[in-house]
Amino acid sequence: MALDVGVIGVGMIGQEHIRRLDGGPGGSRVVAVADADAERAAAVAGQLPVAKALPTGEELIASDAVDAVVVTSWGPTHEPYVLAAVAAGKPVFCEKPLATTQESCRRIVEAEVAAGRRLVQVGFNRRYDPAHRALKQAVDGGAIGAPLLVHCAHRNASVPPHYTREMSIADTAIHEIDELRWLVGQEIVAAQVFTARKSSRGGQLQDPLLVLLEMADGVLVDVEVSVNIHYGYEIRCEVSGETGTVELAEPAPVTIRREGTVAGLVPADWRERFALSYDIELREWADTVAAARPPQGPSAWDGYVAQIVSDAALRSLSDGARVAIELPPRPDLYTPTATP
Structure with a gap:
């Protein structure tokens, strides 16, 4: 099955992912892009065989032409785009951070749990190096x-x-x-x-x-x-x-x-050091999604926990104190399986 992907955010990392996904793993191709800079989106789409530049990320997610979504936009926009993809039942690869606050990450986890299946993968690519x-x-x-x-x-x-x-x-x-x-x-x-x-x-x-x-x-x-x-x-x-x-x-x-x-x-820089791991990460995600299997990489729960720990470290950076971390109960949906 060919995988038709829409990419939201076509800056540096977005274009890196487009290069890997278009005509790449799982028969994937990029069919739609969106960006806050409409001119940049149009320019990127013009370099791809079948891609169209859409006015907004929401329209891209709603498009019947898009099977799966990649979010590489500015961090504060991640939550609404990921939630919209989950609501649409579409797999979504979201570059880190999953969202910029614990509350936003928790809402994504709750939405995915309510949907009853894993749709979200977070771009922590060290696991693929x-x-x-x-x-x-x-x-x-x-x-x-x-x-x-x-x-x-x-x-x-x-x-x-x-x-x-x-x-x-x-x-x-x-x-x-x-x-x-x-x-x-x-x-x-x-x-x-x-x-x-x-x-x-x-x-x-x-x-x-x-x-x-x-x-x-x-x-x-x-x-x-x-x-x-x-x-x-x-x-x-x-x-x-x-x-x-x-x-x-x-x-x-x-x-x-x-x-x-x-x-x-x-x-x-990171592009040189982790070029191969990005290749593997996107290939495994696209292959998994194209086969209609749930993503097996870093989950929304992993993104949520990373934000909790990051916030604790930031509190320590502010006052120098040791900060204890207590995580909420992990939903059954995120029980560990064989992951990369």
């Missing part, structure tokens, strides 16, 4: 015994002028928040954020940050968030267990030795 999947396989397979500590780093060469202090948690560390729940298989029960000596490159930002997370089984996690580190984009994760350690390999494709030095290439 081959290196992260190998890391999880080693942890789950007992290669290092029981995990005890996890050390992570999320480093950006720089961030755009609109980037705020809160985005270090809500937009950046939120990837690690989802990754760690998936990797360790436990919920996060407390968060505390420590501020380091400020980088002179960070302007008004408090950069870097050290985020300490406590997992339900006692595993402790530290996450370095550095968003003006200059040298490139780098993601690190090492798990220390009872009998050994396992860590992500260096992403550099080659190591160069010359003139008394050893050097490897560092990715410039």
